[in-house]
Amino acid sequence: MEWGYSGLEKLRNFSSQKPTMKKTYAILCVLFSFSGFAQITIDQSDMPSVGDYIPRKSDTLSVLPGPGASGPNQVWNFTALSNYVISEYTNVVSVASTPNGNQFGSSNMAMTNDNASYLYFNKSAQSFTTQGLSGDLLGTGNINAPFSPDLTLHQFPRTFGSSFTDAYALDVTVPGAAINPILNQINFKRSSIVKDTTDAWGLLTTPHGTYNVLRVHTMEISVDSVWALPIFPPTWSLVSTSSDTSHSYSWVGKGGKIAIAEMTFDTLGMPKTFTWSELAGIGVGLEETNNEYFQIQPNPTRDFFTVQNVLPTEIQLFDNEGRMLTLNASMIGADTQVNVSNVPSGVYFVKIQSGGHAACHKLIKQ
Numbered sequence: 001m002e003w004g005y006s007g008l009e010k011l012r013n014f015s016s017q018k019p020t021m022k023k024t025y026a027i028l029c030v031l032f033s034f035s036g037f038a039q040i041t042i043d044q045s046d047m048p049s050v051g052d053y054i055p056r057k058s059d060t061l062s063v064l065p066g067p068g069a070s071g072p073n074q075v076w077n078f079t080a081l082s083n084y085v086i087s088e089y090t091n092v093v094s095v096a097s098t099p100n101g102n103q104f105g106s107s108n109m110a111m112t113n114d115n116a117s118y119l120y121f122n123k124s125a126q127s128f129t130t131q132g133l134s135g136d137l138l139g140t141g142n143i144n145a146p147f148s149p150d151l152t153l154h155q156f157p158r159t160f161g162s163s164f165t166d167a168y169a170l171d172v173t174v175p176g177a178a179i180n181p182i183l184n185q186i187n188f189k190r191s192s193i194v195k196d197t198t199d200a201w202g203l204l205t206t207p208h209g210t211y212n213v214l215r216v217h218t219m220e221i222s223v224d225s226v227w228a229l230p231i232f233p234p235t236w237s238l239v240s241t242s243s244d245t246s247h248s249y250s251w252v253g254k255g256g257k258i259a260i261a262e263m264t265f266d267t268l269g270m271p272k273t274f275t276w277s278e279l280a281g282i283g284v285g286l287e288e289t290n291n292e293y294f295q296i297q298p299n300p301t302r303d304f305f306t307v308q309n310v311l312p313t314e315i316q317l318f319d320n321e322g323r324m325l326t327l328n329a330s331m332i333g334a335d336t337q338v339n340v341s342n343v344p345s346g347v348y349f350v351k352i353q354s355g356g357h358a359a360c361h362k363l364i365k366q
Contacts, residue, residue: 074202
């Protein structure tokens with residue numbers, strides 16, 4: 001079992017298929033309809049509450065790209081998938097409704113994917129923390145695994161450039177017979193330091209939607225030890241020790257409850273799992289492109305197109321890979337005419353800005 005923060009979606013939790021032209025158009029129009037992506041701030045209101053139901057999906061078999069660059073105004077596109085996608089459903093419940101809630105008195109909510117194992121959390125105006133977990137974690141019966149001290153998942157407000165370092169420890173003793181009949185008990189200890197950095201902001205596209213997000217890089221340095229108490233002689237002995245440094249990335253957005261997307265890595269440091277939220281109503285919608293303010297004619301065209309009845313402050317032309325092309329534009333009365341006679345045939349995207357409005361149109365050049 002993974003005990004690390006990135007592995008806890010029981011604690012916390014792209015294949016050969018390429019995006020269709022429709023998907024590419026949707027992505028580009030969302031991107032180009034804004035002169036700059038919205039840099040957001042995450043606070044207590046963006047965290048889950050008791051009663052929330054959060055559908056998620058995970059892909060573990062695609063050849064995943066890396067997490068991308070850090071910094072401002074980034075674009076992440078994770079829309080390519082394998083045919084092996086796992087559905088997950090997270091329920092946020094009251095602490096009192098869980099079988100061992102009395103062991104986590106400082107928590108004010110719990111989460112479960114299976115109604116058998118639970119993670120415990122505390123949400124406040126200052127932070128979002130986890131107090132540990134409880135359930136049949138190893139198939140040996142119920143285990144209570146409190147963190148001491150609590151592990152901080154968010155400090156509020158979270159903005160681009162925010163960072164903090166936290167530490168937690170785990171000390172769990174379980175019956176040994178299920179592992180080896182000569183053992184009375186097994187003890188597992190972990191001591192970890194977790195470094196949290198909000199290292200980027202920009203626009204994230206998942207198979208479910210497009211979102212303004214902050215990206216969080218989490219690095220955990222952990223030291224584990226396993227101890228055994230045999231039936232005879234009844235003396236604790238050290239079985240093994242190990243240390244590890246793990247990395248994970250998460251993308252968080254307004255109203256996202258938990259991460260909108262997460263990427264974990266294998267022991268070789270290669271991307272392993274990409275998990276995304278399918279929560280409704282929190283993405284950036286194409287209705288924001290304001291196409292009703294601007295019309296272009298003719299479309300399709302061979303030589304030119306006209307932006308009708310408006311004097312734009314900016315017109316830009318992009319190919320379907322997002323590269324901006326040079327334009328020649330001239331004013332004809334109340335219209336703006338754009339010469340595209342030297343542009344190769346294909347599908348393009350026209351970004352228009354004027355009077356505080358922005359629009360994106362698909363243009364077919366014959």
